Amino acid sequence: MEGGGYRGLNEVTPPMSAAVPDMLELQYELESKAAKWYATIDIANAFFLIPLAAGCRPQFAFTWRGVQYTWNRLPQGWKHSPTLCHGLIQAALEQGEAPEHLQYIDDIIVWGNSAEEGSEKGKKIIQILLQAGFTIK
Known part of the structure; x- marks a missing residue:
């Protein structure tokens, strides 16, 4: 493919159930927390931290x-890519028993x-x- 666009691959790739939450639902959930303090965490170059299996590279x-x-x-x-990235970060946070937070792909918000x-x-x-191998901005 010339220039790196993935339109053709996207058209033939079977659907995957989305693990990325709806942004509006996240906003409503965050509003319900009514906290006084918020902090955001952004993972640096999250997609590029996830290796592709050799068999998928072609x-x-x-x-x-x-x-x-x-x-x-x-x-x-x-x-x-967004669904896979979100899912891997979510799994790392669950395995590490992360405190309550909201996540949208590589962006995370906590409150208190x-x-x-x-x-x-x-x-x-x-x-x-x-510890899971991600880097933070």
Whole structure:
């Protein structure tokens, strides 16, 4: 594929049940918390931290200036990249017993009734993410 667009691959890729929550539902849920303090965490280059299985790499090959390349990491632009990324981060947070939070792909928000409470939750989540191999902005 010239230029790296994934329109053709997206058209033939079977659907996957979406694990990414609806943004409006997240907003309503966050409003219901009525906390005084909020903190956000953004994972740096989250898609590119997720390796592609060697057998999948040819599907993501592209040509640029006459040279063929392929991704070794999960590319942006493929229709299932957000779902896979969200699911892997969610699994890491569940396994690490993260405190209450909301997640939208690679963005996470925590809250508390004091700055200290919000900060402690954020530190715990950052620790879990770093141990799982993610990097934080």
